[in-house]
Amino acid sequence: MSLAHTAAEYMLSDALLPDRRGPRLKGLQLELPLDRMIKFVAVGSPLLLMSLAFAQEFSSGSPISCFSPSNFSVRQAAYVDSSCWDSLVHHEQDEPGQYKLKSLWPHKALPYSLLALALVMYLPVLLWQYAAVPALSSDLLFIISELDKSYNRSIRLVQHMVKIRQKSSDPHVFWDELEKARKERYFEFPLLERYLACKQRSHSLVATYLLRNSLLLLFTSATYLYLGHFHLNVFFQKEFSCSVKTGLLSNEIHIPDLITCRLTSLSVFQIVSLSSVAIYTLLVPVIIYNLTRLCRWDKGLLSIYEMLPAFDLLSRKMLGCPINDLNVILLFLRANISELISFSWLSVLCVLKDTTTQKHNIDTVVDFMTLLAGLEPSKPKHLTHRVCDESP
Numbered sequence: 001m002s003l004a005h006t007a008a009e010y011m012l013s014d015a016l017l018p019d020r021r022g023p024r025l026k027g028l029q030l031e032l033p034l035d036r037m038i039k040f041v042a043v044g045s046p047l048l049l050m051s052l053a054f055a056q057e058f059s060s061g062s063p064i065s066c067f068s069p070s071n072f073s074v075r076q077a078a079y080v081d082s083s084c085w086d087s088l089v090h091h092e093q094d095e096p097g098q099y100k101l102k103s104l105w106p107h108k109a110l111p112y113s114l115l116a117l118a119l120v121m122y123l124p125v126l127l128w129q130y131a132a133v134p135a136l137s138s139d140l141l142f143i144i145s146e147l148d149k150s151y152n153r154s155i156r157l158v159q160h161m162v163k164i165r166q167k168s169s170d171p172h173v174f175w176d177e178l179e180k181a182r183k184e185r186y187f188e189f190p191l192l193e194r195y196l197a198c199k200q201r202s203h204s205l206v207a208t209y210l211l212r213n214s215l216l217l218l219f220t221s222a223t224y225l226y227l228g229h230f231h232l233n234v235f236f237q238k239e240f241s242c243s244v245k246t247g248l249l250s251n252e253i254h255i256p257d258l259i260t261c262r263l264t265s266l267s268v269f270q271i272v273s274l275s276s277v278a279i280y281t282l283l284v285p286v287i288i289y290n291l292t293r294l295c296r297w298d299k300g301l302l303s304i305y306e307m308l309p310a311f312d313l314l315s316r317k318m319l320g321c322p323i324n325d326l327n328v329i330l331l332f333l334r335a336n337i338s339e340l341i342s343f344s345w346l347s348v349l350c351v352l353k354d355t356t357t358q359k360h361n362i363d364t365v366v367d368f369m370t371l372l373a374g375l376e377p378s379k380p381k382h383l384t385h386r387v388c389d390e391s392p
Helices: 003-015 033-060 074-087 110-131 133-167 171-183 191-199 204-234 266-295 299-305 325-335 341-355 365-372 381-390
Strands: 064-066 089-095 098-103 239-242 259-263
Touching (some): 033 110, 033 204, 064 074, 074 239, 074 259, 110 204, 133 191, 133 204, 133 325, 133 341, 191 325, 204 325, 266 325, 299 325
Antiparallel strands (some): 064 259, 089 098, 239 259
């Protein structure tokens, strides 16, 4: 065996990908990076603001401070604070002897409304986890495995071609068989391509993904309505008039009709409200951008894998409307590019293919590796001329 043939065998052996028979793809990402960021912000920010509200309540004690009459004892003043915080109703004089009541309950419900907001924002994540992740994980495991196997099959095929060429005494026979195999498409393994083509006609994943992001937009709009209708109504209410003349105290003459109270937690309430509006306002364009990614194909990833035999979704113009399961799978393949070992090899081969002087003879990884192994990707010209000269 010549040194050239030995070097070709070593090169092809090194190009083979390792067989992963152990734990299958433990680091598989079943959530896009942008989706993960949206989840952390949409769910984490209300929890963070809720902790701020609770911290203020525990550190400063009572969230209100009422100006009780000077003749009230300490226990009576504490009762006034407790009673006014329980009722949290502002008595605004409308006509002489008549009062217009205005509830200030958003102050009391602030931490719990933030907790409810966090739970609601987590519902789209649960929807994705239970409705899409099981099917998506099986699809990704199969596709990643088949892409790497298809690359390995191409390398083993070139190894077999090199061995046949070494054993063949007549080069004409070898090249005739090779051209026949290419004409009959023996080198192609269309299972993966047909599977991906079927995914173009499936819409379960993309429907779940659209529903997830649509629910986020819907819940964000509901948050705006809640903040605008309830928080804005009491946003600047720093003081309120409270009545403690109820029940057994209704006939007490020494107790004033109204007692002025001040909301000591108003600054925290305003910070939480403004922060919520700012956070979700910044989140809306990100969610919309996330949806627009479904309107275009990731042709960069597809063009790399065009080097594999029978993976010509682009060249055959088989891609139609991008809103289908295949486009969602391509987004997750891009997110799991570290699991695609064949991607780095094919990227290098694509760069070398673009710089080679024989671009017209190189279509797949089989053609390129054949050239690197020392064989012509097509029948040599001197053999073609010789056949023409021998024919009458």
